[in-house]
Amino acid sequence: MPGNLPPETASFVGRERELGLLHGLLRGQRLVTLTGVGGVGKSRLALRAAANARPHRRDGVWWVELSPLRDPELLTATVAHALGLAHQSPRPLDEELCAWMADKELLLVLDTCEHLVAACRHLVGELLQSAPGLTVLITSREPVGSSGEKVVEVSPLPCDGPDSDALALFRARALAATPQAAAAFADPEGAAVALEVCRRLDGIPLALELAGARMRLWTLEQMAQRLGVRFDLLSDTTAARLPRHQTMRTAIGWSHELCEPVERLLWARLSVFTGDFDVAAARAVCSGGPLPAGRVERVLSGLVAKSVVRITRERGAGARYRMLDTIREYGQDWLAELGEVRTLADRHAHWYAALSQAAERGWLGPGQVDWYRRMTAEHAQLRTALEHLIGSDPAAALETAGALWFFWFSCGHVHEGRGFVERALSAAPPTGAAYTQGLWALGLTALVQGDLETARRVGEECARAAAALADPEPELRAAYLLAVAVLMPGDPVRALALAGPRARAGHGGRTSGPGWLLCRLATAYALCDLGRFEEAMHEAGGLREACAELGERWLRAYADYVLAVAALGLGHHGEAARHVRAMLSGKRLLGDRFGIALGLDLLAAAVAAMGDGELAARLLGTGHAWWRTVGRPQMGSPSLTALRDEGERQARAAIGDEAYENAFLGGASAPTG
Known part of the structure; x- marks a missing residue:
């Protein structure tokens, strides 16, 4: 069955009524939006409902996580990539997406849309108009406001007795934290205290999960007492109970206070990451002051134990971590209080800039598949880094966007890459090696999109810029770009003159470098077009051997x-x-x-x-x-x-x-x- 639903990371509790409602709505409505406060469980409910709907969708159920996305201009590219569309055409991407989806019968889930409401409203409207077999399920803290939208408010879990869903979730998370909690919940008095904790927390799932994680340190009675003091101090005496969004903030603040000072510091600093991240990035970006690099992993483990940070991929596969949006937002507030927002954003951006440079150096080598997987996993962080660098360090932005040529050109991110490279080129000085590399990356994206006139024009500019550098590698790369730009429309003779053996020898350079190898590829294909198949096999065979050695x-x-x-x-x-x-x-x-x-x-x-x-x-x-x-x-x-x-x-x-x-x-x- 086609689709890309992520796995559920924890047991699912309750929500039978909501799932039944969604089962009917997703078969009769074309746009359904789940709304509710942060932490109420919109995404978990959407994931379970989408999984239940999968057998009824011929073309699958597709999940698009929008939490890490900050630039509305990249919304369509993000949706297209999640659906498996590489988009290597010069046509507007929204047109391509609408055309591709026109005959599909699928469920599209857009998760966490509140920061992109206008862009989502526009895109969803176009898609629903173009694709009669499409159904869209959205999670957002507010409705999108599209025509025909059916809004379902997700309420907290009920706390109405010993069999309530809220108590079941609290118990499950407490037992996950410490099996010794079982005895406390089995005791009638303990169960009553636990139910009071659930009521204090308004039945909000994230608040219950945070409380459950504290059970490895406290008894139920201690938790109820300390939680009661915390809420009594912050409650408005004229109100019977706190509004739900304030309950959530209070519960998170309570968890924050119960962290060690160094854990609070890491919590704040980790909020710079959009999407998931690994230990190496956390260590490089978040260490400093009272948090030396050697302690980051241990402190991070403490935040995982407290349910502040979640593991999205287990350690055996290379652990990756993330914060839920509500918890991350709290950390961002504290990062601002610490006065470290710009410092951490700079560290984050330059860490991923350095990673991009390392990936380019390793791309044509034995680690290529690992680099492909690594950079794919870091996609959200790369976007965040480039956005920051374009505004704060244009030269570094251009170096990074150019270094990622392989990611844009070879890994299916052509549309997005072209946009970043164009922005970086316009912001940086038009001279030097980074500018030449940026031109080359731009030409490659235009080439794969079939925009051959732009590729040829950029290739000519790239060749002129490369000639001024006295470095054969940029010259060879420009030669490849120009050769393919004339080869594709049907001029193999010109392509051979630009990239053939004589032209390569004239440039010099490393025979194992990207420019030389790519020129060999262009040469071999040009020879095929000319009907010189024996020569083409010799050239391609030599290229294959060189690549195998690498x-x-x-x-x-x-x-x-x-x-x-x-x-x-x-x-x-x-x-x-x-x-x-x-x-x-x-x-x-x-x-x-x-x-x-x-x-x-x-x-x-x-x-x-x-x-x-x-x-x-x-x-x-x-x-x-x-x-x-x-x-x-x-x-x-x-x-x-x-x-x-x-x-x-x-x-x-x-x-x-x-x-x-x-x-x-x-x-x-x-x-x-």
């Missing part, structure tokens, strides 16, 4: 692709199929949707040439589905289009039009996630 996978897969094209041109159809299957294996490993779409077209051509028209048709259908997630099919390239069309012609000739259409539709319905 332990690199992404570029090696493209070498396999060219080897397949050349083998097909020579009539070696089985060899072509073997090469392209190797190519697809590498592309799937790195999530390169553009490469997968290319490879499926080529594999279809190879198997069609071997006489298997049905498999070719299915592959072309699957390729069509992948191209829809990428953008412009075949990049508008005449040679790529001709290759795909020849595969279709041979498949139709082998099995007939009706069988072809049936097999094609079967392939097109295959999931692309």
Whole structure:
């Protein structure tokens, strides 16, 4: 079943009435918004309701977490990426998303929208108008205000007796903190005290979880007494009870007071992170003063034990942590009180800038797959860092955006990358190595989008800037950019002159550097376009060997692709199929949707040439589905289009039009996630 629902991180308690209501609403309403105070459990309820709805959605249930997003301009890109759309087209992204979703039957969940209400209202309106099979479920502290929106207010858990949901949740979290709490809850007097704690906390799930975590230190009686004192001091004597949002803030403040001073400091400093983070980042960004780097992990473990911080991925897989929004907001207030907001934002941004530089250095090497996974996990933090640097340190912003060329170009973030690079280029001085690298990154994004005129123009500017640096690597990178910008529209002769062996030798440089290797790729493909298949196989074979020596996978897969094209041109159809299957294996490993779409077209051509028209048709259908997630099919390239069309012609000739259409539709319905 397609979709991307995150796993539930804790047991789910109660909410039977709300789940029943949502079950009906999600089958009859197209837009449902769950509202309520922070910490009341909107996201948990939405996740469970979405999981229950999954069997009824042909095209799956898709979860988009918006909590880490701060720039409304990136909302559409965030939704598209969660759905698996790489968007490598120059068309406006909202148009691409609407077109892709038009025939889908799916449930889209937008989680935590209160800081993006206007942008969400606009996007949801467009999507619902374009896609009659779409249902949208939103969580937000306030309604979105769209036409047809059905608002469901999520109330706290009931605290009306010994079988109440609030007491069940409190008990579950207390037992998770210390199994010794079981005896206290089993005792009737203890259960009555626990129920009073639940009532004091208004049945708000997050407050109950924080209280449950304290049970490893206190008895129920101690908790009730101390909690009562805390609330009595802050309650308005004219009110019967605190408003729920104030109850939540008071409960968090109570937990804050019960932390050690060094835990409070880390709590405040961790609020600089959007989304999840790892220990290394916490240590680098949050240490200092009374919190030395060597103590950060231990203090962090203390905050996990108190339910202030949650583990989102277990230690065996490389632990990652995050704060719930309500707790993070409290930490941000304290960070402002400490006067450390700018300091921590600078540290955060420069840590991720340094990580981006390290990732670029390691990209063409044996750690490539690990870097792909690492930078994908850090996506939200990279955004936050770039946003801060563009406003505070434009030179560092440009260096970072340029260093992330591989993330934009190779990992499916072309639209977002182009936006960041353009902003960084406009804010920084138009000279030096960072500017040249930024131009190159911009040209790469335009290239993959099929905006070949911009790619050519930027490539020419990049070549001029590189020539002034007396460094062969930027010159080789510019040569590759220009070569592909003229190759795709159909000028392989010019591409060969720009990137071929003679041109590479004229620039010099490392034969294992990205510029040299990419020029070899452009050369090999240009030779294929010229029908010089033996030479193309020699060039691509040398490129593949060089990549294998480096332990690199992404570029090696493209070498396999060219080897397949050349083998097909020579009539070696089985060899072509073997090469392209190797190519697809590498592309799937790195999530390169553009490469997968290319490879499926080529594999279809190879198997069609071997006489298997049905498999070719299915592959072309699957390729069509992948191209829809990428953008412009075949990049508008005449040679790529001709290759795909020849595969279709041979498949139709082998099995007939009706069988072809049936097999094609079967392939097109295959999931692309």
